[in-house]
Amino acid sequence: MHFNELIKIVKKRREVLQVTQETLAELSGVGLRTLKQFESGKGNPTLLTLQKITDVLGMEVT
Amino acid sequence: MHFNELIKIVKKRREVLQVTQETLAELSGVGLRTLKQFESGKGNPTLLTLQKITDVLGMEVT
DNA sequence: CAACAAAGAGCCATATTATGCACTTTAACG
DNA sequence: CGTTAAAGTGCATAATATGGCTCTTTGTTG
Numbered sequence: 001m002h003f004n005e006l007i008k009i010v011k012k013r014r015e016v017l018q019v020t021q022e023t024l025a026e027l028s029g030v031g032l033r034t035l036k037q038f039e040s041g042k043g044n045p046t047l048l049t050l051q052k053i054t055d056v057l058g059m060e061v062t
Numbered sequence: 063m064h065f066n067e068l069i070k071i072v073k074k075r076r077e078v079l080q081v082t083q084e085t086l087a088e089l090s091g092v093g094l095r096t097l098k099q100f101e102s103g104k105g106n107p108t109l110l111t112l113q114k115i116t117d118v119l120g121m122e123v124t
Numbered sequence: 125c126a127a128c129a130a131a132g133a134g135c136c137a138t139a140t141t142a143t144g145c146a147c148t149t150t151a152a153c154g
Numbered sequence: 155c156g157t158t159a160a161a162g163t164g165c166a167t168a169a170t171a172t173g174g175c176t177c178t179t180t181g182t183t184g
Contacts, residue, residue, distance in 0.1 A: 001124045003109070020160060031143040033163095040162060046106045046141070046171075047065070062063045062124050082130065093173040095133095102132060108141075108171070 004041065011039050013057045028056040066103065073101050075119045090118040 014024055021039065025032040030052050037043035038053070045053075047061070054061055076086055083101065087094040092114050099105035100115070107115075109123070116123055 001122060003113075006109075006123075021162095022160080033144065034142050036162060037142085042163090044108045044110045044141075046108050047068075047112060048106045049142075050109060051065075060063055061068075083132095084130080095173050095175090096171075098132060099171085104133090106171075111171080 007039060007041055010053060010057065010059070013059060014039075017057065024053065024056060028052040069101060069103055072115060072119065072121070075121060076101075079119065086115065086118060090114040 014021070019027075021035050022032055024030075025035045028035075030049055034043070034045070034049060035053065038045050038049070051061055076083070081089075083097050084094055086092075087097045090097075092111055096105065096107070096111060097115065100107050100111070113123055
């Protein structure tokens, strides 16, 4: 899966759950700045960061 | 998917294809040291690094 | 055992990510 | 227009990934 698609999916999932970036950051333990960078397509997160995010969203990296 | 499972899958896939770490490193453009660290479970690769590796192996991160 | 190939690990320099803080932009209201 | 919430950005620093080189360990084969 392409990077941009991944971002879209994560972003959409967060919005469906009606969670703000700030809340997701807190819940996942990822820095708000990091999350913002990721969602705005300017990041290259580590696998750990991505997993923290997807875990909270009930998603999975495979 | 858990980190360790991911590693196992990648490793197994590489072995099935009978490709050495060295060759995979060259083909994927990832440093040999980085690949070794990843496969030995001591890494936390960036998404880009992981994708470079899985691309060559004909796998996909989703 | 000896020899070889592949994998793992230490050291170290450089590049990049993760993070907080403050500020700006955007969007949706009244 | 003014207000407010959410998202995006600039900047600095700490932490971590990357990658080359070298050495050690492991596994296989004669």
